Amino acid sequence: MDVLFGRNKKEQLEPVRATVTGKIPTWLQGTLLRNGPGMHTVGETSYNHWFDGLALLHSFAIKDGEVYYRSKYLRSDTYNANIEANRIVVSEFGTMAYPDPCKNIFSKAFSYLSHTIPDFTDNCLINIMKCGEDFYATTETNYIRKINPQTLETLEKVDYRKYVAVNLATSHPHYDEAGNILNMGTSIVDKGKTKYVIFKIPAAAPDARKKGTSPLKRTEVYCSIPSHSLLSPSYYHSFGITKNYVIFLEQPFRLDILKMATAYIRGVNWASCLAFHGEDKTYIHIIDQRTRKPVQMKFYTDPMVVFHHVNAYEEDGCILFDVVAYEDNSLYQLFYLANLNQNFNEHSRLTSFPTLRRFAVPLHVDKNAEVGSNLIKVASTTATALKEKDDQIYCQPELLFEGLELPRINYAHNGKPYRYIFAAEVEWSPVPTKIIKYDILTKSSIRWGEENCWPAEPLFVPTPGAKDEDDGVILSTVISTDPQKQPFLLILDAKSFTEVARAFVDVDMHLDLHGIFIPGADWDARKQAPSQKPRDRDSDGVAPQT
Ligand SMILES: CC1=C(/C=C/C(C)=C/C=C/C(C)=C/C=O)C(C)(C)CCC1
């Protein structure tokens, strides 16, 4: 399994042409841009956790039935400092590093004792975010890194804290139809308070054409939700939105700030400062986007751990929201490389299985409703919301499916009624072996799989002028544990899940995490030299197919 997880991957700086089998639809033009950890050893030192690996960006430029692949390590300050020192000198999620005290890599990097919150890594390995006309590699700290989506070059380091007071921010922002970003972050012990901050980054400033005007400068705080606990805010990886609401789960999987403040001197990693509190509730916060305030009703559910929200929408006076939920945080435990690399099958069995759960939250509660009554009258779900004595509402989900992760949807349906989920199927080990299409209406599923093949998160790209929700293709990168088999870009028909084409590349491809498809035929993958600046593109206001 070293092939999948631990071994350092070689970057492919020059675009390499893929061998295509099948026929790529002529309308499919654009770039699939993805991110994930690619290097876990620097000199004699190694990271402990798969999420620690240095970010390796890769892209498939698709044009006129041809595919060109390239990959490049994100030249983050973290990457550069590590490479220069020939050892790991910046701490990551599962690895605490001890740099040379004489070298000041980050501004406040080593003033651990005078700052409650230490400076974090800019190794942005999780996702790609489109912000106006710019693209950023993202992680969950306060740093994002601007990148050139064509050449994969690393550009400015952006500190969210310059624009909004957050120490952590999700890697899963939402986009509205105009491309405006809605994201969330946590502000830790700032002015005596710890809060969750929902913020909006407009797609483009009116004066965006003026050089150097970043939409980030117009970031505005939408709403702040006080944390239930000053010193132990919830950890969250994503959140949900509907047309009018934001759904935030304050789950009992929490960061311990005092532990974090002393982690460096105690010689423990950040991950050890995260703990699941199975005795606590999961609070469901619903924020009205029109008033920018949380709704008054208090909703909660049983303890659980959610990384990925799938989608949410409003129906008959309720919010329905779908998440992939676990009984505990054992998933993050499994991704320690020691577990992944040796006796993979034995050590990497999930003790808690990912389940697709649908929750229903009533938006209007009849004051006279009896205690114990179910406030959900929506016929399409068996999820319940029970009124309790103290005006709290206890939500119990409907279990839709067991064994999927990395969910994606047709993003045109984000926040709206929808029927299909595209995801990786998970069978008691943390890595997918199949891609699945789950139909919420019929509760049936179809899948794609092949021997020794490990497909990544499947991404949906709609056919131009698509009518049906599943009119389009699925893109997934597939790597194989069979050394004879080259990695490939898989293109499936999203309706039938039959193979449309695959594009093989003879490269050292990594198992990635998330990415986006950037539609457009105006880039020439072959000719763009790695050092050229991106061509000016017209602002068409089109949100990425995230
Ligand atoms: C460095 C660092 C963090 C990094 C977390 C990461 C890198 C999480 C990755 C999660 C993934 C990939 C989930 C997939 O479902 C924290 C804990 C936010 C805070 C402390 C500093």
Ligand SMILES: [Fe+2]
């Ligand atoms: Fe994620």
